[in-house]
Every structure is written in C-alpha cells, then in structure tokens.
Amino acid sequence: MNTMRGARERARTEVTAAIKEEARKQLAAEGAAKLSLRAVARELGMASSALYRYFPSRDDLLTALITDAYDAVGETAESALAAASAGAGHLERWLAVCVAVRRWALDHPHEYGLIYGSPVPGYTAPQDTAQPAARVALVLISVARDAYGSRGLAKQRLPAGLRTDAERLAAEVAPDLPPETAMAFVAVWAQLFGLISFEVFGHFHRVVEERDAFFAHAAGELARTVGVLPEA
Amino acid sequence: MNTMRGARERARTEVTAAIKEEARKQLAAEGAAKLSLRAVARELGMASSALYRYFPSRDDLLTALITDAYDAVGETAESALAAASAGAGHLERWLAVCVAVRRWALDHPHEYGLIYGSPVPGYTAPQDTAQPAARVALVLISVARDAYGSRGLAKQRLPAGLRTDAERLAAEVAPDLPPETAMAFVAVWAQLFGLISFEVFGHFHRVVEERDAFFAHAAGELARTVGVLPEA
DNA sequence: GTCTATACACCGATAGAC
DNA sequence: GTCTATCGGTGTATAGAC
Numbered sequence: 001m002n003t004m005r006g007a008r009e010r011a012r013t014e015v016t017a018a019i020k021e022e023a024r025k026q027l028a029a030e031g032a033a034k035l036s037l038r039a040v041a042r043e044l045g046m047a048s049s050a051l052y053r054y055f056p057s058r059d060d061l062l063t064a065l066i067t068d069a070y071d072a073v074g075e076t077a078e079s080a081l082a083a084a085s086a087g088a089g090h091l092e093r094w095l096a097v098c099v100a101v102r103r104w105a106l107d108h109p110h111e112y113g114l115i116y117g118s119p120v121p122g123y124t125a126p127q128d129t130a131q132p133a134a135r136v137a138l139v140l141i142s143v144a145r146d147a148y149g150s151r152g153l154a155k156q157r158l159p160a161g162l163r164t165d166a167e168r169l170a171a172e173v174a175p176d177l178p179p180e181t182a183m184a185f186v187a188v189w190a191q192l193f194g195l196i197s198f199e200v201f202g203h204f205h206r207v208v209e210e211r212d213a214f215f216a217h218a219a220g221e222l223a224r225t226v227g228v229l230p231e232a
Numbered sequence: 233m234n235t236m237r238g239a240r241e242r243a244r245t246e247v248t249a250a251i252k253e254e255a256r257k258q259l260a261a262e263g264a265a266k267l268s269l270r271a272v273a274r275e276l277g278m279a280s281s282a283l284y285r286y287f288p289s290r291d292d293l294l295t296a297l298i299t300d301a302y303d304a305v306g307e308t309a310e311s312a313l314a315a316a317s318a319g320a321g322h323l324e325r326w327l328a329v330c331v332a333v334r335r336w337a338l339d340h341p342h343e344y345g346l347i348y349g350s351p352v353p354g355y356t357a358p359q360d361t362a363q364p365a366a367r368v369a370l371v372l373i374s375v376a377r378d379a380y381g382s383r384g385l386a387k388q389r390l391p392a393g394l395r396t397d398a399e400r401l402a403a404e405v406a407p408d409l410p411p412e413t414a415m416a417f418v419a420v421w422a423q424l425f426g427l428i429s430f431e432v433f434g435h436f437h438r439v440v441e442e443r444d445a446f447f448a449h450a451a452g453e454l455a456r457t458v459g460v461l462p463e464a
Numbered sequence: 465g466t467c468t469a470t471a472c473a474c475c476g477a478t479a480g481a482c
Numbered sequence: 483g484t485c486t487a488t489c490g491g492t493g494t495a496t497a498g499a500c
Binding site: 028029030031032033034110113114116117118119120121122130133158159161162164165169183184186187189190191192193194195197198199201202203204206207208209210213214216217218221222225 | 260261262263264265266342345346348349350351352353354362365390391393394396397401415418419421422423424425426427429430431433434435436438439440441442445446448449450453454457
C-alpha cells in the first residue's frame with residue numbers, strides 16, 4: 001500500500017517534470033504569453049485534458065515555471081558562493097556570485113525574461129513566489145554583511161524620506177546592518193540586474209563586444225559602491 | 233490633384249494613427265506577444281483585411297509601436313533637458329532627465345516593457361529601430377559631456393580587454409571624451425534602466441515604498457559615479 | 465481602400481466513458 | 483488518470499466583389 005502510493009507519486013512527479021520541461025521549451029519558442037497547455041499536451045502525446053490533473057489552469061503552470069526559475073537562479077547564486085568561499089576575499093566572492101547569476105541568465109534567457117522581464121499580461125503572481133524571488137538578493141546581502149561586519153558603509157547619506165523604508169528593510173533582512181547600507185544595497189541589486197538585462201535582452205548589441213570583461217568590471221565597481229572591497 | 237492627394241494622405245495618416253492607438257490599448261491589455269490585427273480591426277469597426285493596407289503584417293505594426301515608444305521616451309528626455317537647461321547645474325540637469333524618463337516609464341508601463349522588457353518572441357527588430365533607441369542615451373551623454381568638458385573622469389581604470397570597445401565607443405558617440413569615461417557611461421546607462429525596470433516590473437513591491445525619493449537618490453549617486461557633480 | 469467570405473489553424477476548459 | 487468529443491471562442495492571411 002505504501003509502496004503503491006510511492007510508485008504513483010513517483011509517476012506523478014515524473015509526468016509533472018516532463019510537462020514543465022516541455023513548457024520551458026515552448027517558453028523559448030513562443031514566449032510566456034502564448035504558453036499553451038494544448039501545445040504542451042500535443043508534444044507530449046497526451047490529451048490536453050489530461051494536463052488538468054497536474055495543473056488546474058494555465059496560470060498554475062506559469063506559476064510553477066516562475067518559481068522554478070527563481071529557485072534555479074537562486075541556487076546558482078548559493079552554489080557559487082559556497083564554491084568561492086574557500087579562502088576567497090570579499091570582492092572575489094561577490095564577483096563569483098554576480099558572474100554565476102549572469103551566466104545563468106545568458107544560458108537561460110527565456111526563463112530569465114520570465115522573472116526579470118516584462119510581466120506576463122493578465123497574470124498576477126501568487127504570494128508564494130516571493131520567497132524564491134528573494135534568494136539571489138539574500139546571497140548578495142550575506143556577502144556584503146561579511147564584508148563589513150557591523151561597521152557599515154563609510155560616509156553614506158540617506159535622504160530623510162527614505163529613513164522609514166531603510167529601517168524597515170534593515171530590520172527585515174539584515175538587522176546587523178545600518179539602514180543606509182541596506183538601502184544602498186537595494187539600489188545596487190536593481191542596477192546589477194540592469195546590467196544583466198541589457199545584455200540578455202540585446203541592448204549591448206553593437207555597443208559592447210567584450211561582454212565578459214565589461215560585466216566583471218561593472219560588477220566590481222558596484223561592489224565598491226556598496227562597500228565590498230578587494231581586501232579579504 | 234495636389235489637394236486630393238493631400239486629403240488622401242491626411243486620411244491615411246489619421247487611420248494609421250487610430251490603428252496604432254488601438255494597438256497600444258491592446259498592448260496594455262494583452263501584451264505584445266498577443267497583439268492581434270483582427271482584434272484591432274474589430275475594435276475600430278473595420279474589416280480585418282482592411283488593416284493590411286496600412287501594415288503589411290503584424291510585425292510591421294509591432295515595429296511601428298516599438299519605434300514610437302523609443303521616440304516618445306527619447307523626446308521626453310530631450311524635452312526635460314531643454315526645460316532644465318536654463319541656469320541649472322549639471323547634476324540638476326542629469327536628474328531632470330532621469331526623473332522624466334522614469335516618469336514616462338511609470339506612465340506607460342506596457343510601452344516601456346515593449347522596448348526594455350523581454351524581447352517579443354519570434355520578432356526581430358529591423359535595423360531602423362536603432363536610431364530612435366539611442367536617443368535617451370545621447371541625451372544623458374550630452375549632460376555628462378557638458379559636466380566635465382574634456383577633462384574626463386578622475387582616477388578611473390579600465391581593464392585591458394575593454395580598451396578596444398571603449399575607444400570605438402568614444403569615437404562613435406563622444407569623440408571629446410576619454411574612452412574610460414565612455415565605457416563607464418555605458419554601465420551607468422544600463423544600471424539606470426535597471427532601477428526603472430525593477431520599479432515598473434514590480435520588484436520593489438514590499439521592498440521600497442518611497443519610490444520617488446529612492447529613485448532620485450539612486451540616480452544622483454549614479455551621476456556621481458560617472459562624474460556628473462553637483463556644482464554647476 | 466473597404467467589404468464579405470473563406471481556408472485553415474489555434475486556444476482554454478469541460479463532460480462523460482473507460 | 484487518460485481518453486474522445488465538444489463548446490465557444492481565438493487568430494493570420496488571402497481572394498474577389500464593389
């Protein structure tokens with residue numbers, strides 16, 4: 001009885017994985033807005049109605065793909081940090097994470113676009129994508145936190161209107177950091193993905209050719225502005 | 233004869249404008265990937281086949297929308313600079329342009345997504361979008377150029393691998409600037425749109441509430457990193 | 465330049481047999 | 483859980499009359 005349920009559940013997980021894999025292929029070919037349960041079923045040799053046993057609606061499939069994408073890039077960032085940690089300096093660890101995230105984005109442009117590009121029209125993400133979505137940011141914050149212990153970022157000013165946001169942010173995510181630093185980090189976070197998005201979405205076409213070097217340079221400068229410095 | 237052609241051409245321009253306007257509405261409702269000549273025609277009370285006299289295919293309509301969007305945000309940037317120029321300092325002018333671009337993006341999120349979000353699957357932009365696409369960057373570069381004349385940006389290093397790109401860039405777009413500065417500017421350009429995209433695409437939800445102040449602060453810091461300083 | 469009509473394909477979702 | 487069949491739509495694109 002237990003083994004039977006085990007087998008059934010195993011089968012279910014396998015089919016679910018196959019559906020998502022095929023859906024990712026279609027994401028690349030047609031885009032998220034045109035993701036179609038019917039086409040997935042056709043390609044898998046199933047009846048379209050059978051898919052509804054796995055995903056109650058098209059949006060649920062989309063949610064699964066979005067969650068998976070956030071988890072994939074989040075895990076990429078976490079692994080990169082773990083791999084770099086052995087004796088590396090703060091800047092090296094920061095760069096290792098940034099480079100790994102960029103690499104993932106370039107290798108999975110459509111999944112990247114799904115999470116960091118234009119929102120899918122008519123789709124609103126449920127609350128449960130929030131946690132996976134935060135993983136990359138948390139990795140970068142942990143590097144920053146190590147980098148300057150609790151000393152914070154030197155001579156950084158914060159407009160009065162941002163104090164409330166900054167204090168809430170610090171409390172939520174990095175209680176040991178000064179609010180100014182937490183706020184500065186948010187800007188750097190967005191700017192980092194600006195660099196990646198411009199590259200993935202083709203805005204560096206005929207503008208920058210040596211993109212590896214360019215990204216490493218820019219990501220290093222970003223680290224500086226948030227107080228992650230070369231010295232270990 | 234001349235007046236007849238004039239009337240015809242006027243009618244043609246008006247219908248063309250109506251088609252694009254309706255298409256922009258659908259862009260907001262359904263997204264670029266689902267933009268449909270038929271739906272546009274239906275809403276306009278025309279036969280779908282009639283639209284083919286104005287746009288030979290769906291992609292041509294899309295190209296027109298993309299070009300228009302680049303031109304709209306480009307003109308926004310140019311106007312903001314013109315309005316701010318009267319006696320304003322360099323930083324004020326830089327901020328005026330950034331704030332205007334952000335404002336346009338927030339007011340036209342779908343048109344923004346069309347040009348700075350995920351590429352439309354199956355669509356490749358023709359060469360003639362390149363010039364409108366450059367307008368915002370050229371405005372920002374002109375502010376930067378004014379800001380430091382030909383002195384360039386102090387103590388800025390450039391990795392060896394980026395020298396070729398940097399020199400080509402400077403030659404193409406700002407011959408009076410040192411290559412290091414031109415290259416730094418590209419990074420700032422991408423980072424600025426990173427800030428805007430994160431806000432427009434909803435990544436600051438429950439992260440930053442005081443977004444006006446946040447953006448102004450971050451854009452000002454960006455100006456600093458590219459050598460645009462407060463003093464006029 | 466606009467219309468009707470048409471060819472041919474697609475979609476999400478559900479009902480009900482097995 | 484999978485199937486067939488079906489409802490009620492959607493789309494691009496063209497042909498040919500006016």
